[in-house]
Amino acid sequence: MNQEFLRQLLDSVANGRLSVQKAQQDLVHLAMEDIDYAHIDHHRSLRKGFPEVIFGEGKSAEQIIGIMKKIAAQEEVILVTRISEQKALSIKKQFSHVHYDNQARMIIYQKSALPKTGRGTIAVITAGTSDIPVAKEACLTAEATGNVVKSVFDVGVAGIHRLFSHKSLLEEAKVIIVVAGMEGALPSVVAGLVRCPVIAVPTSVGYGVSLGGLTALFGMLNSCASNVAVVNIDNGFGAGFLAASINQT
Amino acid sequence: MNQEFLRQLLDSVANGRLSVQKAQQDLVHLAMEDIDYAHIDHHRSLRKGFPEVIFGEGKSAEQIIGIMKKIAAQEEVILVTRISEQKALSIKKQFSHVHYDNQARMIIYQKSALPKTGRGTIAVITAGTSDIPVAKEACLTAEATGNVVKSVFDVGVAGIHRLFSHKSLLEEAKVIIVVAGMEGALPSVVAGLVRCPVIAVPTSVGYGVSLGGLTALFGMLNSCASNVAVVNIDNGFGAGFLAASINQT
Amino acid sequence: MNQEFLRQLLDSVANGRLSVQKAQQDLVHLAMEDIDYAHIDHHRSLRKGFPEVIFGEGKSAEQIIGIMKKIAAQEEVILVTRISEQKALSIKKQFSHVHYDNQARMIIYQKSALPKTGRGTIAVITAGTSDIPVAKEACLTAEATGNVVKSVFDVGVAGIHRLFSHKSLLEEAKVIIVVAGMEGALPSVVAGLVRCPVIAVPTSVGYGVSLGGLTALFGMLNSCASNVAVVNIDNGFGAGFLAASINQT
Amino acid sequence: MNQEFLRQLLDSVANGRLSVQKAQQDLVHLAMEDIDYAHIDHHRSLRKGFPEVIFGEGKSAEQIIGIMKKIAAQEEVILVTRISEQKALSIKKQFSHVHYDNQARMIIYQKSALPKTGRGTIAVITAGTSDIPVAKEACLTAEATGNVVKSVFDVGVAGIHRLFSHKSLLEEAKVIIVVAGMEGALPSVVAGLVRCPVIAVPTSVGYGVSLGGLTALFGMLNSCASNVAVVNIDNGFGAGFLAASINQT
Amino acid sequence: MNQEFLRQLLDSVANGRLSVQKAQQDLVHLAMEDIDYAHIDHHRSLRKGFPEVIFGEGKSAEQIIGIMKKIAAQEEVILVTRISEQKALSIKKQFSHVHYDNQARMIIYQKSALPKTGRGTIAVITAGTSDIPVAKEACLTAEATGNVVKSVFDVGVAGIHRLFSHKSLLEEAKVIIVVAGMEGALPSVVAGLVRCPVIAVPTSVGYGVSLGGLTALFGMLNSCASNVAVVNIDNGFGAGFLAASINQT
């Protein structure tokens, strides 16, 4: 609630510059206008530290190009997620500074690299080989937003000594992203070993009662370790962005 | 298909002792009668090595007593599962040789202990303290059916070194029963360490998306380790019986 | 158990006040203590910065007292979650330094308050009045682990100006916990306004297709804002612990 | 129940013009015949104010053409929903006055535009760009049934000030259709700001636990705002028709 | 709080009877009042035409009384939904003008009856006798918000002539609320007969695959009639409020 606005309005009524009728109408809209006012002079990249990210799925190459052009006029970096190679090719013809990663299915447009501003390293770990594309999306997002990222792949719980051979990375990290499908048990084991926050990313890898990733998701939400945060299935981007948010706040 | 039966019937037709009409009628029922014949002289405890087990839930104390009396006339041991303390008290008044375990909610009626006939030890492990009642049901079942059972409780994956301190038990066992709720990750870790079959028992311990044990169940079915067999949620009895079946075949 | 304890033990060995044999025995117990129904993970406070937290549901008062006594011998603070008032009364008779919060259904045992070691403020926000118990569990956990916590209740999206009047708290926080049931829309709105990580806690408040909190949970996992971490339904403790982990790493 | 019909029948029995047997038979069918009678001389467009709409999915182009020809003989306007571009091309060859919208995947056959008969404006709002096709289906339906429609796209809750900049449209509308996928939070926010009915349309936009739109649907049904009506996932047509029904009654 | 109150306050400022400072303070409370466990949205009755409704479930009698006192200071009418008889008795001791309906489980506090301002009649129909409590909640809500309501109970599709005998009510209504459990088929039949909007309310009446009302809900959302709006399971209040919103806009 904007006290100053309110005081001025009432002053105007008191000294007759504003009619009661007009003031009454303004006050009915009070809740809305306050919010409006608060955000008119704030840009998203000021508010959130990073420009809007484009969700590529369900948008045409033309729509994406249009949005990118508007953002590019004001920003240094743009991310487009879940975008097919074919669409990416069309986009690459329109922009320089564009890199497409076909595992992560992601476009990174970057006039120049952002400085590394995070408090420490973000570690990205996968349980299996098939989880790598999702992990790559997390890596690229965290890097593009200005973080140092290190990754280790295929260290799932069925041969748990593979994980333990990377313990120095676990200890060094400020945030750990753990990507796993099937039963999704790895985040619990990792989180049981460290003090820092662990972001668990369920993947749709598996079949039968993996239920497209729901089983891994539910397992992670039920983790008996308590420093575990969970994001949506296959949401490598969200995990990378959240890790950046933790590492940079 | 009983060839001998068939030959005799046709002989009877050939030599006129059986009319075509009667033989025709008999042959229509062939599939049923064959099965009938095969099992008439086989008792369940001969066929399966153990008498029928009584599922206590949804039966009155009177019904259970009635069934027990009939079985007790021919057998050395009877198990009743999922039975309340109150019903158990009524039953104890009718039989000697009855023990009631109030954690496992199980009655063991035993004229004399069965000899230990299994090939080795059955290990029973739980992830948490709250999983103990289900584990107890498994222990009692496996013991009553003539097996040596050893158990370790509360060694879940959030502090995984607790499990490794019991490595010798894992290596000694012919079958391992792992009981776990919440994310149900322990069976994968255990099965990744051993060669013997691991029976995973999901429990309904947990809240929210533990979904009454479905999450643990699905996680176990998706185990990235391959020597894992799964039974129904909270089915300690089934796990104990299956372990016995494996250990004694 | 903590670093200080460890240093003193080793000093005693170094200067001969403690025999190697006795120290060895102590250190075995350091990692874990087996009291039949529980394997207490004493190593945890070294590894994770906070001792094991006791999940009260499904444990008897006697079991909880037994575990608390073992932990209390080595630690300054113990948390017991999801514990009924009745069990809490039995426990209070056995320990001084015990506080029970009947909204959060939580015991905090604290020999002395932990120093505030977090990097900033943790904000806890609820959408409705009925979400307060879960929020309280988060507040108490975050405070007990050494953080400054501020809370605002009942500022859900159906009257969104209520939220905006607390804008300065949103901007001040290093981590924001948002607790909401029903459609679970508040975390998206909050996360859209800030840069710091937002921990979304779905609650089981609602009826019909709130599905015991699943709808709020799924909504939060699908948030169109990207700095959102999700925990299990009604898991105030987990949110508080995760926030502490973020704020203190 | 048609009293007049009943009186005449009984009169006929009383004066012998109708046998008891025949009257008995007629009365057995009374419940049905009454209904039959009531509707035999009522056409759908008289009863409902608009002719039958053709659901294109699962019908061949030939079937659709056949149905359209019968309706076109008596009506000014025909809508065909969920129809592919390919089928639409076949249909266009058979009729003049046919417009196909390939975003909405809809055919509008219109001999002449219906007069605008609604009480006010219908507003159509989407949370994201990917929700536009469903919104278009709603717009076209509401317009074809004789309403003034205004639309605003991509004003979701993650940047909520975008919505507030359109507040005059919100205040002007007699009915607001809000189309949203993912967490489906926008209808709650909109409905919290206005007095008029809000029709929430969940879309299948999203992935993972968006569950093909179920999460958005359930969120909308749990809205903490009370002036919210919900329709099936991706049912832009139904929303447009319902809005027309509200606006024109 | 209403337009009249606002006009008087501004008049007082305009003619100097009220200081700007005092008016400013009053207007801040106009938007919202914070009583620790609730943020009361006084602005709502300006914005939405009706004061905040109290969801009784999960709130103590003391909390409800506290909230009611704050609202009652400014409003003519208050509704409390989903409230037990026991809590209602405590509340009745604190307020006059309170009526409790034990079928609808609802409190209506009304200093004086609101004038009937709707455009026409709201009809409320149930499929069975067991659906009546939900229907009553809808009736009371629609009446309390200033509408004429007529109701017919137990006219489900298994004896469909029962419905047709109430044809004139169907034709007279501006909005029809249809309450049904089990297979939830009645709204489709009703909506097929009329032009006005039909609000379908699924109930949790039934067993087995009624799934607590989900089957009725999904059936209604799939209605082959298009003028059907759906609300949450057992949400009689929402249906009544939505009907009022339609009837009064």
Add this chain to the structure above:
Amino acid sequence: MNQEFLRQLLDSVANGRLSVQKAQQDLVHLAMEDIDYAHIDHHRSLRKGFPEVIFGEGKSAEQIIGIMKKIAAQEEVILVTRISEQKALSIKKQFSHVHYDNQARMIIYQKSALPKTGRGTIAVITAGTSDIPVAKEACLTAEATGNVVKSVFDVGVAGIHRLFSHKSLLEEAKVIIVVAGMEGALPSVVAGLVRCPVIAVPTSVGYGVSLGGLTALFGMLNSCASNVAVVNIDNGFGAGFLAASINQT
């Protein structure tokens, strides 16, 4: 109400003993009688061969008595299903001819037994002892509607020779009702042996992934035998009524 009643009424009109006006009024009530909380469908026994059956759940004893009185004025038999012993006692005080079966939780009101009109025997079979209450409901319903019923209990597939010893009953039956919980496999086996229709009734007997009967239900719907009809979980009444419908058409 039945054909005989109708014939007599019309005879009275034909021979002048009854006025047209009075007969008209009687016939309006014939179709339906409105007692505020219920629309009694008197026409049903003409249309369907059996009067309306009262679903007891969610109705008060008073409501049931009211409905029974109206039906009893015109019919020979009334069934009330899903009714507690306590309510049944209240009802027994108001009517003679009432029998309450406390396993089936059903009231049978019968002035005189209906003649046996079915084409043959209806067999009712259960897989287990716990399925008997549902089976009893089916038996009583089929008997009350005028059929010869024979039953065999506890012949489930885990000891399949038990079933085969009853093969003469299987062959004699015109319809077989098979009641089973847990995995619901018995109907497939039975239907594979016979030619007549098999009505499968899933029960909620079981735990864990029996999912309250959903697993048995889905198994029955997927039966690899083709002469299987399925009804709702625990719906013994429906199975009995459907069997009667098959046997008596």
Add this chain to the structure above:
Amino acid sequence: MNQEFLRQLLDSVANGRLSVQKAQQDLVHLAMEDIDYAHIDHHRSLRKGFPEVIFGEGKSAEQIIGIMKKIAAQEEVILVTRISEQKALSIKKQFSHVHYDNQARMIIYQKSALPKTGRGTIAVITAGTSDIPVAKEACLTAEATGNVVKSVFDVGVAGIHRLFSHKSLLEEAKVIIVVAGMEGALPSVVAGLVRCPVIAVPTSVGYGVSLGGLTALFGMLNSCASNVAVVNIDNGFGAGFLAASINQT
């Protein structure tokens, strides 16, 4: 294989034209024939009155041809369900007497038409046009098994007078098959009008919360009419076979 074949074989044995050994061998094949990938159940047409039906989905054209050849050696009629046009073409090259229906996706192989042996007419009704393929499968199955079938399509509840104009068919039928997708309401309405058994077939027609037919299925199982039998989603074959079983027993 049928009774006639059996009688002739036994006659030959009785009068010495066939040796006991040869007849024995023939009769072993009578019960079952093993062709590596299938155990053909020749005994079925004796036991069940109709030979084994081949489920075409997931079998190669070669496998189907192999099975058909074995059956054709002994039977007059063979049905193959869920078979693509492409496979059907391969099969047609191998057999005369084969008809393929591309709506029903079914092969009917028939040396000569079976005599009509049912007690009456089987009616097949659909709610919509898109439900016709499933209805066709039911029609063809019921006809091929020796029944008179009449059908009416597109008479769903949104224009319920369309149904009533076919009331003579409803009254004539011994069994009615009702095929409906979306909300699946039609079977309840039909069953409420007639005395004979109604077989409800849910279809996967619809979108969103039609959930691939689950909503229609659940609605039908919850029908407030009691003479309703339900089969699996899209299971036209099962409905036709069940109807035949009812009509011919």
Add this chain to the structure above:
Amino acid sequence: MNQEFLRQLLDSVANGRLSVQKAQQDLVHLAMEDIDYAHIDHHRSLRKGFPEVIFGEGKSAEQIIGIMKKIAAQEEVILVTRISEQKALSIKKQFSHVHYDNQARMIIYQKSALPKTGRGTIAVITAGTSDIPVAKEACLTAEATGNVVKSVFDVGVAGIHRLFSHKSLLEEAKVIIVVAGMEGALPSVVAGLVRCPVIAVPTSVGYGVSLGGLTALFGMLNSCASNVAVVNIDNGFGAGFLAASINQT
């Protein structure tokens, strides 16, 4: 926990060879290092008796070839599951000793056949013809791991005499794998007849409420026979591996 390691460390501290600071650091890592140490000199094929199996789905041919080359350097046999014919062709070009089974979609790389080391025969049984591919995967896995395997296909419960004709195989087996889709009833029947463990494999064969195999899975988990172990849907590999584990321990 490695006692020897601990003693040596403390000895080093006691005699000054190790500083307190360094020892303190080592002890913090104690839990991890112990595990590390335990497995550093253990290879998977030593620990589990069989080298790592490659899950082919979601891996490129190149990735699989890379992994195979590393394993082949040390092992006699490699299995690759869920691999398409196309990828298999690329792999065959790189290795001799490779066999691809296109029903099982599996590669068996075998320098020389493993000796048969199991205690007895493993039987593999299917309910239908469409279940054969999954069964083949089980057969090949169990054979490749050194077991004698016998199989019988298409003996489901709808013609149960087919099963009984293979009674001697059932009695001979040490482990029985039963593969079934649709209602999944066969494992219960088989397990009711034998004493040895039965591994139930649900398949995704079926439609409608077979729910992609969930119904068969849940049915098997609810089996009323107790010697039943269940694996994931279509998991023939897991069943074969588990059977080997049982047969070879």
